Amino acid sequence: xxxxxxxxxxxxIKFVQGNEAVVWGAIHAGCRFFAGYPITPSTEIAEGMxxxxxxxxGVFIQMEDEIGSIAAIIGASAAGAKAMTATSGPGFSLMQxxxxxxxxxxxxxxxxxxxxxxxxxxxxxxxxxxxxxQARWGTHGxxxxxxxxxxxxxxxxxxxxxxxxxxxxxxTPVIVLLDELIGHMRxxxxxxxxxxxxxxxxxxxxVPPEWYLPYDIPSDFIAHPSPFGEGYRYSITGLTHDxxxxxxxxxxxxxxxxxxxxxxxxxxxxxxxxxKEYYTGDARILIVAYGSAARAARGAVEHLRRKRFKAGFLxxxxxxxxxxxxxxxxxxxxxxxxxxxNCMGQLIHPVKEALAGTHIRVVSVTRYDxxxxxxAQIVHAIKEEI
Amino acid sequence: xxxxxxxIHEYLRWRKRFPTVWCAGCGxxxxxxxxxxxxxxxxxxxxxxxxxxxxxxSSRMPIYVDFNTLHTTHGRALPFxxxxxxxxxxxxxxxxxxxxxxxxxxxxxxxxxxxxxIDITMILINNSxxxxxxxxxxxxxxxxxxxxxxxxxxxxxxxxxxELALAAGATFVARSTTYxxxxxxxxxxxxxxxxxxxxxxxISQCPxxxxxxxxIPDPRDMLLWEKENAVPLAKAKKMSPEELKGKxxxxxxxxxxxxxxxxxQVYELIRKLSKSNGGK
Numbered sequence: 036x037x038x039x040x041x042x043x044x045x046x047x048i049k050f051v052q053g054n055e056a057v058v059w060g061a062i063h064a065g066c067r068f069f070a071g072y073p074i075t076p077s078t079e080i081a082e083g084m085x086x087x088x089x090x091x092x093g094v095f096i097q098m099e100d101e102i103g104s105i106a107a108i109i110g111a112s113a114a115g116a117k118a119m120t121a122t123s124g125p126g127f128s129l130m131q132x133x134x135x136x137x138x139x140x141x142x143x144x145x146x147x148x149x150x151x152x153x154x155x156x157x158x159x160x161x162x163x164x165x166x167x168x169q170a171r172w173g174t175h176g177x178x179x180x181x182x183x184x185x186x187x188x189x190x191x192x193x194x195x196x197x198x199x200x201x202x203x204x205x206x207t208p209v210i211v212l213l214d215e216l217i218g219h220m221r222x223x224x225x226x227x228x229x230x231x232x233x234x235x236x237x238x239x240x241x242v243p244p245e246w247y248l249p250y251d252i253p254s255d256f257i258a259h260p261s262p263f264g265e266g267y268r269y270s271i272t273g274l275t276h277d278x279x280x281x282x283x284x285x286x287x288x289x290x291x292x293x294x295x296x297x298x299x300x301x302x303x304x305x306x307x308x309x310x311k312e313y314y315t316g317d318a319r320i321l322i323v324a325y326g327s328a329a330r331a332a333r334g335a336v337e338h339l340r341r342k343r344f345k346a347g348f349l350x351x352x353x354x355x356x357x358x359x360x361x362x363x364x365x366x367x368x369x370x371x372x373x374x375x376x377n378c379m380g381q382l383i384h385p386v387k388e389a390l391a392g393t394h395i396r397v398v399s400v401t402r403y404d405x406x407x408x409x410x411a412q413i414v415h416a417i418k419e420e421i
Numbered sequence: 422x423x424x425x426x427x428x429i430h431e432y433l434r435w436r437k438r439f440p441t442v443w444c445a446g447c448g449x450x451x452x453x454x455x456x457x458x459x460x461x462x463x464x465x466x467x468x469x470x471x472x473x474x475x476x477x478x479s480s481r482m483p484i485y486v487d488f489n490t491l492h493t494t495h496g497r498a499l500p501f502x503x504x505x506x507x508x509x510x511x512x513x514x515x516x517x518x519x520x521x522x523x524x525x526x527x528x529x530x531x532x533x534x535x536x537x538x539i540d541i542t543m544i545l546i547n548n549s550x551x552x553x554x555x556x557x558x559x560x561x562x563x564x565x566x567x568x569x570x571x572x573x574x575x576x577x578x579x580x581x582x583x584e585l586a587l588a589a590g591a592t593f594v595a596r597s598t599t600y601x602x603x604x605x606x607x608x609x610x611x612x613x614x615x616x617x618x619x620x621x622x623x624i625s626q627c628p629x630x631x632x633x634x635x636x637i638p639d640p641r642d643m644l645l646w647e648k649e650n651a652v653p654l655a656k657a658k659k660m661s662p663e664e665l666k667g668k669x670x671x672x673x674x675x676x677x678x679x680x681x682x683x684x685x686q687v688y689e690l691i692r693k694l695s696k697s698n699g700g701k
Contacts, residue, residue, distance in 0.1 A: 068508055070500075089694040094507045094687055099533040103500035106493065106530075110473070110504025113491055114512070118504070136494050263489040264509050266468050270434075270484055272492035279436055281484065 047226040053191040053217040054121075056224050057147055058083030060195025061119050063227060065234045066145070067093035068118035070107035072100055072126060075159040076215040077149035080121035101126035105133040105146065112142040113271060115237055115262025117199055121147035123215075124157065124166055128173070134208050135174030136273045138296065141250070141258045143202035143237070147195070147211045149218040150326075152405045161405025162215035162327055167381040170210045171355050177293055179300040180355040181307055182210040186329040188222035190352065196227075200235035201307060205299055206257050212354060214377065216327035216407055240267055248278045252291065256299035300356055308361060309352035314340055315365040318347025320417060323362065323386055324375040325351040327407050332375050334410030339417065346417070354382070359389035366395055371421060375400040375413050396420075432457045432467070434487045442481050444552075446640030448599035448625030449479050452546055455602055455623075456515070457486065459609035470513045473502040475527060477519035478553045478627075479546040496526030499534045502541050510684045513613060514540070520547040520561040524580050528560070535589035535618055539683035542612045542619045545582055548627040556630035563667075567634045583674055586620040592677040593619035598647040598669060599626060608673065617682050624651075624669050 040048040049059070057080050061069070069088055071081035081097065088095045094111070098104040101122050108118035122130060127148045137144050150166045152158025157165075166173075170182040183198055185191040194211050202209040238259035240247050249260040249269045260280075261267040274282040275289050283289065300307070313336050315321065320339070324332040329350045339346035349365040351358060366372055372395050374383040380399040387397050400416040402408045433439075443449050460470065470488040474480035476495035483490035489512070493501045498516045506514045523531055523545050534541065550568055551557040558568035558575050561582070565574045586594045593615040595608040605623060612619035626632065626643035637643050647669065654672030657665060 068504070070504065089691045092691055092695050094691070096503065096507060096687070098500060098503075099529055102497060103503075103530055103533070106497040106500035107504035107507075109493075110491070110501035110506075111508040112504070113501075114471075114505045114508035116504075116508040118508075132494055133497065262509075263471050263491075263505060264468060264512055268467060268487055268489050270490050270492065272484065273494060274492065281436065281438060 042225055046228060049224045049226065050221055051188060051224050052079055052219055052221050053185070053188045053213055054079035054149065054219065055083050056188045056192040057121065057195045057211070057213070058087055059224070059226060060192040061145070061199070062087055062091060063232050064196040064199035065117045066119050066199060067091070068108060068111035068116040069093070069120065070096045070098050070104040071120050071122065072098055072104050074101070074123045074126045076151055076218050077121045077123045077147065079218070080147060080149070101129040102133065105130040105144070108144050109133060109137050109142050112137070112144050113260070113263055117143070117203065117237065119145040119147065121149065123149050123151045124153045127166055127169060131173040132175070135176060135178060137208040138174070138178055139273050140271050141206040141260055143206050144208045145195070145198045145202055145211065146208060147213060150212060150214040152403070158405040160215065162407060163378055163403065163405065164214055164326055164328060164376050164381070165378040166212065167354060167376070167378065170212055177297070179297045180210065181205065181207055181300060182212050182355040183309065183353050184212045184325040184351060185217055186326050186350065187217070188220065188224050191217055192224055192226070194352065196232060197309070200233060203235040203237055205303060206259050207300065212326065214326050237262060239265060244268070249280045250276055251278045252295045256295045256302065304356045305360070307353055307356060308358040310358055310361045311350040311352065312365055313348040313350070315347035315349060317345055317368055318365070319345040319368060319370050320347070320421065321366050321369040321372045322346065322348045322375055322413060323351065323372060323382070324348070325354060325382070328375045328377050331408040331410050331413055335413035335417070338410055338414055357385040357389065359385070362386065362389050366390065366393070369395050371395065372397045373400050373413065373417055374398070375408055377402055377408055379403050428461055429454065429457050432460065432487055433485060438485050441485060443478060444629040446626070446628040447478070448548065449482065449546060451599045451602060452544065452605065452623050452625060453482050453486065455605040456544060456609055458606045459613060462606070463610055463613055465513050465613070469511070470515065471502070471505050472515050472517065473498045473505065474517045475522040476553070477522045477551070479517055479519040480522055482517045496522055497530065498522065499527060499530040499541070499543070503534065503539055506539060506541055506684055507687060510688060514542070516541055516543045518543060518545055519552070520545065520549065520582070521551045521559045524582060524585070525560045532585065532589040535586050535591035535620070537683045538590060538592050538617045538680050540616055540618070542609070542621070544609065545620060545622045546625050547582060547622055548625040548631060550627050550631040552627050552630055556634060569634070582620070582622045587675055590680070591620050592617035592675065592680050594674040595620070596622045596624070596669070596671050596674070598624040598651055598671065600644045600647040601651065601671065604671065611673070611676070615676065616678065617680060
């Protein structure tokens with residue numbers, strides 16, 4: 036059971052799993068609807084939401100499968116609720132079609148993927164980062180993903196709050212990529228006070244219904260379809276639609292729609308990007324990692340600095356859209372970039388793409404047996420290479 | 422009872438999306454008309470109605486009508502509707518679905534919605550075939566009937582949607598046909614007034630695909646076939662299984678007001694817990 040302790044300035048402290056931190060993050064961000072289906076290693080999120088949501092007036096429902104779960108949260112979002120689901124690899128695969136639906140219809144939702152080893156049933160109780168690319172390309176068609184990450188229990192809490200705020204601001208699905216290690220390990224969690232939490236509200240239309248264009252394309256490219264029941268009756272469809280929300284097959288309207296959906300993410304990418312830097316100022320060797328791999332990378336860079344290597348570490352706390360700006364800046368003096376991942380090498384691809392115009396050598400450090408990367412493996416790989 | 426045509430226009434979108442995608446002679450337009458009559462007769466405000474569908478010919482209905490409409494992914498209308506209903510319990514939530522959308526790809530959601538007894542009305546339009554994709558075999562295609570993916574005759578035994586809904590626990594279950602329009606309006610009205618999960622299956626005609634592939638290409642013949650083969654439930658009870666072969670049993674099969682409704686239970690729990698939590 037969590038202890039009832041407080042920091043000196045009155046913040047509640049808990050000793051909880053990453054999955055429980057997600058529950059608190061969601062509730063503090065204003066989540067009032069959760070639909071989910073049990074799957075290891077994410078189940079504690081559903082259990083926590085079932086326990087806590089009704090206490091704050093929110094709705095929990097365990098659906099018949101993951102497809103039903105994501106469909107229900109999109110329905111709740113259309114009705115104005117801040118809604119979330121949580122799953123792991125196989126369930127995340129099942130949700131992909133409807134992630135595209137939420138993207139196309141610009142309905143904000145949050146999906147937490149506590150990654151486990153794959154492909155297929157894979158390693159239900161062991162960690163992986165093998166969904167990095169599924170989060171980006173999983174749904175069909177041209178799609179621009181937003182995905183955040185966390186490498187500690189505290190960060191899982193904060194990433195969940197951020198995910199809701201970004202989803203509401205950008206009217207798009209936001210994915211939180213955790214992994215089994217982060218989801219299941221216990222660490223100190225310092226909760227925020229209500230007044231410290233910025234809660235991005237759901238947008239409501241300001242024009243009379245007869246002027247209302249739910250899928251208009253304003254200068255920031257974000258459409259905010261009105262929640263149902265507010266007197267703005269309109270059409271929501273996953274078909275490519277015009278500004279009024281009706282299906283279209285007119286070339287100009289199709290192109291404009293697809294471009295607006297992409298642009299709204301691209302023009303806000305600097306707001307989405309989140310990262311941490313360690314010793315990057317003069318780093319000739321740069322490690323790039325996120326999630327549980329970032330914990331090993333932190334150990335590796337500390338070790339290398341003690342041994343007087345000019346090593347630095349860029350920890351990504353947002354993955355998609357890929358933070359190429361922060362990478363280029365952190366790699367300014369780098370000769371080598373090592374991408375450490377708990378999979379066969381996925382994050383390395385956008386890193387290579389971002390560094391394509393440089394002479395930096397990009398090397399992959401991977402582990403994919405379900406166990407966490409260790410600092411020694413990263414140090415060894417670096418010493419082998421340079 | 423039946424309203425004038427001009428009153429129906431009130432329910433069609435002012436940015437007119439006509440003509441519809443439906444073929445000449447299709448039954449879906451008739452059912453849309455019947456649904457609008459039922460809503461008009463009950464005087465449910467348009468703002469309070471959410472009409473939700475999946476994918477298919479019948480699932481195009483929300484595009485044309487002036488409600489809060491959600492045209493979703495194939496087979497998933499019910500879980501989307503559950504999300505809407507639970508987030509806005511005061512809304513009247515209607516799902517319109519075809520037999521493929523509702524019983525094949527959405528079959529699992531269908532039985533679970535019946536089980537939960539959530540206050541949603543599902544109008545299940547059964548034309549025995551996949552229309553939008555061009556005439557493939559459906560989970561309701563009769564044995565021996567032809568479809569483009571059953572070119573030598575269907576060997577898959579069909580579902581009986583009413584039996585399925587009854588077994589899964591729906592609390593209002595009725596069946597009618599596109600020939601029996603007054604009955605349709607009445608059943609949809611009863612379903613909308615029912616507190617719980619209500620299913621109205623309406624046997625419809627697809628002359629373009631089912632009809633042409635099975636020797637009844639004229640929609641009038643298909644409607645006459647519905648008329649001649651429909652047997653009211655009371656009469657059917659007195660008939661032998663042999664006599665009922667190939668017949669469409671119509672009527673209200675269940676109207677149970679005792680089983681608890683899901684949304685009310687969810688909110689009852691919330692009321693209880695938020696009180697003990699000091700309303701925090």
